[in-house]
Amino acid sequence: MSWKRDYERKGVSLEEALSAVRSGNRAVVGHAAGEPVSLLEELVRQKDRLTDVEIIHMIAIGRTEYCDPAMEQHFRHNSLFVGPGSRKAVNEGRADFTPVFFSEIPRLFKENILPVDVALIQLSPPDKHGYMSYGVSVDYTKPAAECANIVIAEVNRQMPRTHGSYIHVSDISYLVETDRPILEIPRPKISEVEEKIGEHVASLVPDRANLQLGIGSLPDAVLKFLADKKDLGIHTEMFSDGVVDLFRAGVVTNKYNNLNPGKFVACFLMGTRDLYDFVDDNPVVLMRPVDYTNNIMVAGRVNNLISVNSCLQVDLFGQVCSDTIGYKQFSAVGGQVDFVRAASASPGGKAIIAMPSTAKKEAISKIVATFGEGACVTTSRNDVHYVVTEYGIADLRGKTSRERAKALIDIAHPKFRETLERQAIEIGLRPACAG
Numbered sequence: 001m002s003w004k005r006d007y008e009r010k011g012v013s014l015e016e017a018l019s020a021v022r023s024g025n026r027a028v029v030g031h032a033a034g035e036p037v038s039l040l041e042e043l044v045r046q047k048d049r050l051t052d053v054e055i056i057h058m059i060a061i062g063r064t065e066y067c068d069p070a071m072e073q074h075f076r077h078n079s080l081f082v083g084p085g086s087r088k089a090v091n092e093g094r095a096d097f098t099p100v101f102f103s104e105i106p107r108l109f110k111e112n113i114l115p116v117d118v119a120l121i122q123l124s125p126p127d128k129h130g131y132m133s134y135g136v137s138v139d140y141t142k143p144a145a146e147c148a149n150i151v152i153a154e155v156n157r158q159m160p161r162t163h164g165s166y167i168h169v170s171d172i173s174y175l176v177e178t179d180r181p182i183l184e185i186p187r188p189k190i191s192e193v194e195e196k197i198g199e200h201v202a203s204l205v206p207d208r209a210n211l212q213l214g215i216g217s218l219p220d221a222v223l224k225f226l227a228d229k230k231d232l233g234i235h236t237e238m239f240s241d242g243v244v245d246l247f248r249a250g251v252v253t254n255k256y257n258n259l260n261p262g263k264f265v266a267c268f269l270m271g272t273r274d275l276y277d278f279v280d281d282n283p284v285v286l287m288r289p290v291d292y293t294n295n296i297m298v299a300g301r302v303n304n305l306i307s308v309n310s311c312l313q314v315d316l317f318g319q320v321c322s323d324t325i326g327y328k329q330f331s332a333v334g335g336q337v338d339f340v341r342a343a344s345a346s347p348g349g350k351a352i353i354a355m356p357s358t359a360k361k362e363a364i365s366k367i368v369a370t371f372g373e374g375a376c377v378t379t380s381r382n383d384v385h386y387v388v389t390e391y392g393i394a395d396l397r398g399k400t401s402r403e404r405a406k407a408l409i410d411i412a413h414p415k416f417r418e419t420l421e422r423q424a425i426e427i428g429l430r431p432a433c434a435g
């Protein structure tokens with residue numbers, strides 16, 4: 001059968017497509033800007049015929065109605081990355097959280113640890129050969145679709161066609177055509193503190209470095225101070241609008257990405273329509289699944305890989321907590337440890353953890369003597385290289401525990417330094433500076 005006939009045959013209404021989901025099914029859903037919004041809306045509309053449908057995804061920037069208290073008997077969300085839409089449900093016990101490195105999510109599906117009944121995905125329209133691109137979310141979405149018994153695809157005219165990862169019409173069970181804006185997130189506002197952090201981080205970035213930057217105002221603050229660098233490259237899990245600005249300014253060329261010369265390498269994208277237009281049919285952007293982008297055996301071979309990630313707290317031993325506040329699950333490890341380790345393995349690489357020195361309007365120090373009850377270690381002290389705050393850079397590699405404590409106290413907010421010194425002595429980490 002020609003792919004066009006197959007495409008027509010599989011094209012159904014939203015109602016018909018989602019009627020393939022059964023009670024008790026596990027549905028893996030594309031995430032971030034790749035969220036198939038129409039499919040989720042229809043799934044929620046059909047709630048009354050459904051019980052116990054498990055909905056798995058990472059970052060949710062959509063409405064997450066299935067997390068509402070009234071949905072409890074119909075849907076159970078299993079979050080791989082807690083965010084504003086799922087945090088309340090997870091912490092109230094109405095939804096679950098599964099800790100996992102981003103790079104290892106595909107294995108959960110491929111090795112049937114979490115067998116996938118249904119994949120709900122969003123794609124760009126087919127090319128002349130019948131291949132549809134995964135657009136802005138390839139990450140675990142492609143592996144999930146490849147493992148699922150049923151693949152339901154929203155084929156959205158407004159999904160950019162990105163290069164690197166495709167699915168053929170023949171591998172889809174049901175297709176629903178839509179034409180609606182994909183989810184966007186606005187450019188962040190950068191605070192003065194973040195600017196200072198950005199400046200410190202940028203001082204660690206040499207010309208020809210390949211960068212992994214997370215999302216949000218801190219990465220954008222770093223980008224602001226990279227304008228005078230030369231020939232930077234991007235090998236990351238996701239990128240946003242700020243990186244495109246640097247490409248247009250000739251700073252990012254990807255020339256010295258030794259694995260994929262000339263290419264931006266990422267597994268998902270989140271930003272404004274301007275970003276989505278930039279990546280549309282753009283051969284300089286290579287979108288690959290997360291078990292490629294974040295795989296230490298891959299990213300670790302990229303020369304001069306500089307990873308920049310943020311966290312919630314660092315203790316005086318150099319342990320990093322990025323995803324819990326006390327017992328409460330705040331986010332997840334995501335790709336932090338993947339890239340910290342890849343940057344450590346990379347020839348010339350540097351792993352940077354950057355954060356403001358305080359939180360809650362300077363009421364609490366994010367550098368603490370020891371973590372409070374419930375906090376989980378995200379990145380171990382053995383993995384951490386640089387910790388950066390607005391007060392400077394602590395290079396922890398090769399430092400003793402006492403030297404680490406001193407280096408970290410030196411970049412804490414001045415109003416907390418005395419207390420931290422006292423606490424360091426109490427826990428046997430008499431800082432090198434103390435008498």
Ligand code: COA
Binds near residue numbers: 311313322
């Ligand atoms: N104790 C209590 N609250 C804290 C805190 C601390 N030590 N540190 C931060 N907070 C609060 C902030 O005050 C803020 O609260 P508010 O929303 O009420 O103002 C909230 O937590 C978020 O802090 P913020 O600094 O704005 O977070 P962020 O948006 O910059 O995200 C992380 C920081 C650590 C949550 C985020 O980077 C993350 O999830 N990292 C792990 C995953 C990762 O690194 N992925 C890598 C590639 S994308």
